[in-house]
Amino acid sequence: MINSYSSADKVLLAVDCIIFGFDHQGLKILLIKRDFEPERGKWSLIGGFLKRDEILDDAAIRILNTYTGLHDIYMEQLHAYSEIDRDPVDRTISVSYYALINIENHNEELIKNYHAEWFSIADAPNLIFDHNEMVQHAIRRLRYRTSIKPIGFELLPEKFTMRQLLELYEAILSKELDKRNFISKINSLEILNKLDEKDMQSSRKGSYLYTFNKEKYEEKLLNDFVLNL
Amino acid sequence: MINSYSSADKVLLAVDCIIFGFDHQGLKILLIKRDFEPERGKWSLIGGFLKRDEILDDAAIRILNTYTGLHDIYMEQLHAYSEIDRDPVDRTISVSYYALINIENHNEELIKNYHAEWFSIADAPNLIFDHNEMVQHAIRRLRYRTSIKPIGFELLPEKFTMRQLLELYEAILSKELDKRNFISKINSLEILNKLDEKDMQSSRKGSYLYTFNKEKYEEKLLNDFVLNL
DNA sequence: TTAGTAAGTGTTAAATCAACATTAATAAAA
DNA sequence: TTTTATTAATGTTGATTTAACACTTACTAA
Numbered sequence: 001m002i003n004s005y006s007s008a009d010k011v012l013l014a015v016d017c018i019i020f021g022f023d024h025q026g027l028k029i030l031l032i033k034r035d036f037e038p039e040r041g042k043w044s045l046i047g048g049f050l051k052r053d054e055i056l057d058d059a060a061i062r063i064l065n066t067y068t069g070l071h072d073i074y075m076e077q078l079h080a081y082s083e084i085d086r087d088p089v090d091r092t093i094s095v096s097y098y099a100l101i102n103i104e105n106h107n108e109e110l111i112k113n114y115h116a117e118w119f120s121i122a123d124a125p126n127l128i129f130d131h132n133e134m135v136q137h138a139i140r141r142l143r144y145r146t147s148i149k150p151i152g153f154e155l156l157p158e159k160f161t162m163r164q165l166l167e168l169y170e171a172i173l174s175k176e177l178d179k180r181n182f183i184s185k186i187n188s189l190e191i192l193n194k195l196d197e198k199d200m201q202s203s204r205k206g207s208y209l210y211t212f213n214k215e216k217y218e219e220k221l222l223n224d225f226v227l228n229l
Numbered sequence: 230m231i232n233s234y235s236s237a238d239k240v241l242l243a244v245d246c247i248i249f250g251f252d253h254q255g256l257k258i259l260l261i262k263r264d265f266e267p268e269r270g271k272w273s274l275i276g277g278f279l280k281r282d283e284i285l286d287d288a289a290i291r292i293l294n295t296y297t298g299l300h301d302i303y304m305e306q307l308h309a310y311s312e313i314d315r316d317p318v319d320r321t322i323s324v325s326y327y328a329l330i331n332i333e334n335h336n337e338e339l340i341k342n343y344h345a346e347w348f349s350i351a352d353a354p355n356l357i358f359d360h361n362e363m364v365q366h367a368i369r370r371l372r373y374r375t376s377i378k379p380i381g382f383e384l385l386p387e388k389f390t391m392r393q394l395l396e397l398y399e400a401i402l403s404k405e406l407d408k409r410n411f412i413s414k415i416n417s418l419e420i421l422n423k424l425d426e427k428d429m430q431s432s433r434k435g436s437y438l439y440t441f442n443k444e445k446y447e448e449k450l451l452n453d454f455v456l457n458l
Numbered sequence: 459t460t461a462g463t464a465a466g467t468g469t470t471a472a473a474t475c476a477a478c479a480t481t482a483a484t485a486a487a488a
Numbered sequence: 489t490t491t492t493a494t495t496a497a498t499g500t501t502g503a504t505t506t507a508a509c510a511c512t513t514a515c516t517a518a
Contacts, residue, residue, distance in 0.1 A: 004278075005241065005278075005318050005319055008241050008278035008279075009278070009279070009280055009281040010239035010240060010241055010242075011239055011240065011242050011279065011281075012234065012237050012239055013239075013240050013242070013322055049234075049237035049238070050237075050238070050240065050311070050322075051238055052238040052240075052320060053313065054313075055311045055312055055313060056309055056311040056322070057311075077308060077309060079306060080285055080306060080309050080324045082279070082284045082285040082286075083284055084282060084283075084284060089234050090234055091281060093242055093279075093285070095309045161465095162465085162466090163464085163465085178507070178508075178509085179465095179466090180466090180467070180468080180508095180509085181506080181507065181508085183466085183467090184468095185506095200515090200516090202463095202464070202465090203463060203464035203465065203514090203515080203516090204462075204463055204464070204465095204514075204515040204516040204517080205463075205464060205465050205466085205513070205514040205515045205516085206464090206465080206514080206515070206516095207464075207465055207466085208465085208466090226455075228505085228506075390496090391496085391497090392495090392496085407476070407477075407478085408496095408497095409477095409478085409497090409498070409499080410475080410476065410477085412497085412498085413499090414475095427496095429484090429485090431494095431495070431496090432483090432484080432485095432494060432495035432496065433483075433484040433485045433486075433493075433494055433495070433496095434482070434483040434484050434485090434494075434495055434496050434497085435483075435484070435485095435495090435496080436495075436496055436497085437496085437497090457474085457475075459518100460517100460518085461516100461517090461518080462515100462516090462517085462518095463514100463515090463516090463517105464513105464514095464515095465512100465513075465514080465515100466511105466512085466513070466514095467510105467511090467512085467513095468509105468510105468511105469508105469509090470507100470508090470509095471506105471507095471508090472505100472506080472507080472508100473504100473505080473506070473507090474503100474504080474505070474506080475502105475503080475504070475505085476501100476502095476503080476504090477500105477501090477502090477503100478499105478500090478501095479498105479499105480497100480498090480499105481496100481497085481498085482495105482496080482497070482498095483494100483495095483496080483497095484493100484494090484495095484496100485492100485493090485494090486491100486492085486493085486494105487490100487491080487492075487493090488489100488490080488491070488492085
């Protein structure tokens with residue numbers, strides 16, 4: 001009988017988070033050095049087990065909060081991984097989530113205590129289980145997301161320069177973009193506020209700072225568009 | 230301790246399949262009238278439980294085969310659903326898959342025995358649990374898929390007319406398409422073989438039959454493109 | 459005052475898209 | 489055999505979008 005609750009096998013359900021951040025060095029992910037078995041001492045994604053009274057989205061939020069201290073983070077479910085021996089201890093199915101966070105906002109204390117660390121995508125260490133695959137999958141998804149929704153609000157500081165935004169897009173898409181075309185395409189979305197203030201760090205001339213127009217940004221988040229960069 | 234296997238709760242893991250078919254009436258899904266509790270007698274997606282020695286993809290294949298007799302079907306994982314009481318019997322997380330099948334190829338015997346039936350998307354009955362949501366989600370995904378990969382090979386008979394292909398796209402995207410523009414865009418993909426044979430059912434003039442060029446089709450499946458219809 | 463550096467800014471040719479109507483082929487009916 | 493009815497097949501054009509490209513400006517520090 002195909003549909004029998006009694007004969008069905010129960011499994012552990014884990015949640016693993018691919019946490020993306022962005023700084024002057026590019027796109028990064030937050031990894032943790034495991035101090036528990038199995039694979040103690042190796043690097044892995046941040047994860048945990050689903051609780052009986054919890055939905056997956058909440059488990060992802062809880063896990064992210066535990067390790068970073070952050071609330072109200074943009075997260076999206078990605079995929080369920082179910083290879084039989086993906087976790088050697090017990091049959092565990094893992095549902096991956098990716099999160100976008102502002103790298104400056106996390107709780108450094110917490111991160112240190114958990115032996116977590118930011119790695120540039122390019123030189124991240126090898127990860128346990130199928131976590132490398134999860135990361136690759138998440139990058140593909142992030143790239144896709146970038147083509148149909150605005151991005152940056154979650155990853156950039158409140159005030160940022162056009163160059164920072166450009167470099168964020170270049171990091172995600174991993175290709176060079178034409179500065180002038182980029183600016184006019186971004187401007188056509190009408191999601192930015194240009195401030196009167198300049199950032200004087202990067203050049204003698206100084207570059208104007210921008211913020212996101214939260215209302216318009218969120219409207220665009222809901223209604224997908226096509227952004228050809 | 231956040232990472233403790235012993236204290237973690239195990240759950241049932243189900244797989245539910247949104248099975249799409251296409252015929253002269255449009256896009257359809259295969260539903261089953263449950264003859265087991267809970268919700269006996271109501272309509273639901275075709276589903277089952279994950280077995281201990283099975284990965285999710287294989288469970289989906291097994292379930293689809295059980296109800297339709299079909300092998301080698303295009304399937305894709307969609308999403309994991311985890312609301313606490315989504316299944317009233319026991320805590321069950323369900324991973325949905327969508328499948329594309331040629332509606333003429335299924336095993337009618339099997340389908341009848343299981344009280345399964347094809348419904349047009351538009352007038353499908355209300356479904357149990359969160360299955361309505363799963364269907365909506367699957368339609369959105371199918372629509373997206375259609376914009377970046379070729380479609381039709383899985384859903385149409387081996388030989389088909391340009392009109393059938395057009396109507397398939399119209400059904401999926403639920404909008405009318407310009408025939409001439411559609412044809413030239415499809416032709417530019419170079420995935421069709423035009424046969425010397427005509428289908429005389431639909432008109433006095435008769436319309437040319439096409440087949441998919443399997444190699445080129447599969448190449449396009451791998452390398453996403455943008456198809457603006 | 460000068461030199462150096464990154465910021466800021468528009469134009470154009472090429473490609474793509476969207477809108478649109480007439481002729482062709484055939485079978486059935488007269 | 490001719491006419492009629494029906495759907496299939498086919499290209500052009502103006503509008504829009506995209507991609508490529510280089511010089512001037514503003515400011516600081518020497």
